[in-house]
Amino acid sequence: MKPGPILITGATGQLGMALALQASARELAHVAVGRPDFDFDALDTVGRCVAATAPSLIVNAAAWTAVDAAETNADAAYRANRDGPEELAALCRIHEIPLIHVSTDYVFDGEKGAPYVEADPVAPLGVYGASKEAGERAVLGSGADAIVLRTAWVFSARGKNFARTMINAARRTGALKVVADQRGAPTAAEDLAGAILDIVVKLRRNGWRTEYQGVFHATNTGETTWHGFAEAIFDVAALHGEARPTVTPIATADWPTPTKRPADSRLDCTKLATIFQMTLPDWRDATHRVVTAILSQDRPT
Template identity: 55%
Template sequence: MDTAPARLSPILVVGRSGQLATALGRADRSDIHCLGRPDIDFDRPETLAAAFAALSPALVVNAAAWTAVDAAESDPEGAARANRDGPALLARLCAERGIPLIHVSTDYVFDGTKGAPYVESDPISPRTVYGRSKAEGERAILAAHGRAIILRTAWVYSPYGRNFVRTMLNAGMKNPVLRVVGDQLGNPTSADDLADAILAIIDRIDRTGWRDDYAGLFHAAGGGETTWHGLAVAALREAAKAGQPMPEVLAIGTADWPTPAARPQDSRLDCTRLHDVFGIRLPDWRDGVARSVARLMAVPAA
């Protein structure tokens, strides 16, 4: 059942220094409050209740997560606290206040063997500690709160913080030849574009009030698809336009670049439901890469 619209303000963004939290914090909205450690710390649950009491948010965006995929393999308890227990507590606090929660999840909840883009109703089968912790977080949130929106995204990059695009640009400045995995498929996603999508969802709720079809799982990733090799080449070509030398980029197989955590071979996400419900499509990943690289090349590396 629809409810009467009300301005969703203030907005609490859990997370402060990550790519998505940084992008949301840069938005032209004075009512967005980004809180990270020590103000909000999933390892200290009491900080969440204190932040809610101090801010009285009308909506919460959880942009905090354990995203160190390989490190999670050796610390499953830490990954679970960050990706399951903390978000579950957030969902309960939001449910107590009757406010929406927007939570960001990952393509790693899938095993990558479908051979076609995943839709929200596809069964999940995570292959890593990270993926399992995120899947458990999804289940806990949906069980705790009927006004939770979970956005699965993938391959996030931006001009901020550590990410694949920035790593490739740095490597390209130092090495004439790079070797990049070319047999994994996915949807590179600009953190800025994902932030815009989240703000558009908030604006939609502002206009319509909460609707039951807003709840649940949505895929929110950049338009189009490529491999890590394709993403590296696109980023380096953009950097070359600004004068950085263009290295040779060789495509290698997953087996040639072993990692502690197995990567999904094909984790493409079908984002149709996001458009059908909210009228939102994220821009093509190549556009986001061009914008991110332009910003990186215009300012000194942090």
């Protein structure tokens, strides 16, 4: 790899923040950028950031992630999830910079009935998933040295996410209803960031190898439903003195949303373990760490 810092995009998002914090902790030279200096709605900023940074590698954590809002903002979702990554990948090809691009389990329709492998056909159910799938194709078709990491159900001690939403909801009411017929793997942004930086270190040590090119699945180990995830969140919260609500399992049909979600978007992460020798921690361990961190932030100092 060329000399230079890691360029991290999406600096204010859950994953971008986790990447920057962990890169600092590991003393990895990096530059984290976000709007307005780096904005997929203004593609000229992309080229300017790459030129100014002269990075050795780029991690693209910038994206449109508002799943339901994408249905009524399709153009914006495609700009963020397809057009911007396409421009970034083109620059990576020109400058011979490896790119790690983050994608989603929502490229699948959830009908397989078993964890998806990377070669399974994609069939997104909504604009968000379709725009992310288009971004994958743009990145991989660019000619750049590119790794696409599909992940799922990202949560963190920072930012807006399911764990924080559940904790806040439980403080307002003692009874909640949570969907129990959608399966997946909650993935801590901190664990995903750690895996990405481990890949960066391998690339620096080994150089680029042909087997690194393409799609990899990267989620915390294990599986659950949104209801099971909520129960695990409240198990940890109760250890810290939070009142535990009653959590009633409901069907997806009882909680309609603008976007249809895949019923079973579990991802098989065997390829990541085989090629990069890494497995992310169990989602329950991740939940314990993240919820504990959220609650510690809430305590007065």
